[in-house]
Amino acid sequence: MGTKERILVSGGAGFIGTHTVVQLLKDGFKVSVLDNLDNAVQEALDKVRELVGPQLSNNLDFHLGDIRNLDDLEKLFSQTKLDAVIHFAGLKAVGESVANPMRYFDNNLVGSINLYKVMAKYNCKKLVFSSSATVYGQPDRIPCVEDFELKAMNPYGRTKLFLEEIAQDLHKADQKWRIILLRYFNPIGAHESGMLGEDPRGIPNNLMPYITQVAVGRLPELNVYGHDYPTPDGSAIRDYIHVMDLADGHVVALEKLLQRNDIGCVAYNLGTGRGTSVLEMVAAFEKVSGKKLPIKLCPRRAGDATAVYASTDKAERELGWKAKYGIDEMCRDQWKWASQNPWGYQSKP
Numbered sequence: 001m002g003t004k005e006r007i008l009v010s011g012g013a014g015f016i017g018t019h020t021v022v023q024l025l026k027d028g029f030k031v032s033v034l035d036n037l038d039n040a041v042q043e044a045l046d047k048v049r050e051l052v053g054p055q056l057s058n059n060l061d062f063h064l065g066d067i068r069n070l071d072d073l074e075k076l077f078s079q080t081k082l083d084a085v086i087h088f089a090g091l092k093a094v095g096e097s098v099a100n101p102m103r104y105f106d107n108n109l110v111g112s113i114n115l116y117k118v119m120a121k122y123n124c125k126k127l128v129f130s131s132s133a134t135v136y137g138q139p140d141r142i143p144c145v146e147d148f149e150l151k152a153m154n155p156y157g158r159t160k161l162f163l164e165e166i167a168q169d170l171h172k173a174d175q176k177w178r179i180i181l182l183r184y185f186n187p188i189g190a191h192e193s194g195m196l197g198e199d200p201r202g203i204p205n206n207l208m209p210y211i212t213q214v215a216v217g218r219l220p221e222l223n224v225y226g227h228d229y230p231t232p233d234g235s236a237i238r239d240y241i242h243v244m245d246l247a248d249g250h251v252v253a254l255e256k257l258l259q260r261n262d263i264g265c266v267a268y269n270l271g272t273g274r275g276t277s278v279l280e281m282v283a284a285f286e287k288v289s290g291k292k293l294p295i296k297l298c299p300r301r302a303g304d305a306t307a308v309y310a311s312t313d314k315a316e317r318e319l320g321w322k323a324k325y326g327i328d329e330m331c332r333d334q335w336k337w338a339s340q341n342p343w344g345y346q347s348k349p
């Protein structure tokens with residue numbers, strides 16, 4: 001297989017980034033990763049190289065750098081011809097964004113604006129952007145359809161909303177931009193090899209990393225936030241998606257971006273279209289891991305919606321993409337990663 005275009009993957013050392021880089025390399029793309037390692041470690045990219053083998057590893061290069069720093073971007077773009085960008089780099093902790101909004105506006109907004117300035121200067125106007133289901137806020141109806149009115153519930157969500165609008169404006173002003181906005185629902189799971197996975201710093205905020213750390217004995221019990229929701233078992237419902245399905249979604253979006261000049265600026269949901277409750281997720285994880293997870297029923301978490309899941313029709317119709325994996329496979333691969341790497345990429349501190 002000959003090599004294809006060279007893709008800049010910002011934030012490519014992170015959770016979704018590493019899984020996507022593996023699929024890009026396997027698909028024949030050349031990949032330049034730019035990451036400041038704020039929420040990642042270089043060992044993750046070593047694992048990517050190990051997974052794809054020495055030959056495809058030659059198509060991967062890593063640049064330690066920050067999208068907030070124009071010099072870092074200039075250096076990369078002036079030395080390397082980049083054909084498109086998959087832009088993952090950003091901060092994503094909702095609670096932290098409420099406590100420290102400027103950190104989020106600086107990193108996510110200023111960083112992305114810098115990136116787009118340099119992309120435009122070097123005439124690299126093809127972009128896949130990491131958006132989030134957070135732009136639906138607490139939806140009035142489910143499933144969430146791409147043309148719903150968008151809302152932001154917190155500073156993190158506001159950065160995603162603004163960045164979607166900025167992308168629309170860029171395209172309106174200059175039709176050479178081709179932009180695909182991917183709205184992820186709840187990414188979980190890990191590479192099927194057990195070599196790559198999510199490795200959050202500190203106490204996890206999100207459900208699956210928390211469950212994982214309880215299962216490996218790093219945390220004593222899971223707090224189940226809310227058991228009086230109007231759902232069959234009283235716990236909240238979300239659309240969990242396997243990170244490998246998400247990675248494949250990026251590859252198909254990129255292929256479309258490279259092939260078609262009539263993309264415009266368009267948003268797609270990446271979810272499974274199926275909802276799973278917190279208690280169903282606990283049960284599924286217990287089944288694959290053989291571990292009993294101690295739980296504590298707690299009050300609802302502020303700002304949480306009862307049920308959120310995606311309409312996947314548009315992605316199926318226009319990208320030809322559909323999630324392949326269900327909850328059992330997500331839990332299986334999450335457990336494989338966690339049981340092989342209970343302390344993530346690093347050994348026990």
Ligand code: NAD
Binds near residue numbers: 035089091132186
């Ligand atoms: P992650 O934290 O694992 O990856 C983000 C990467 O970006 C990290 O490697 C981090 O070091 C890097 N980074 C952060 N700021 C940077 C900067 N200024 N310059 C260079 N690199 C920088 O997170 P993830 O889960 O892989 O998420 C990737 C993207 O997807 C983010 O934009 C996130 O907001 C979005 N997203 C994630 C989820 C989720 O639940 N994981 C859901 C919806 C959207």
Ligand code: UD1
Binds near residue numbers: 157185205236
């Ligand atoms: C969170 C983010 C959202 C982001 C999404 C992507 C918040 C408020 N929202 O969504 O912006 O787009 O991740 O993945 O953080 N839960 C527990 N116990 C826990 C952790 C979570 O019961 O220890 C429950 C939550 O109350 C929720 C469900 O599990 O009902 C999922 O929570 P989480 O994994 O944090 O994702 P979201 O809140 O859906």
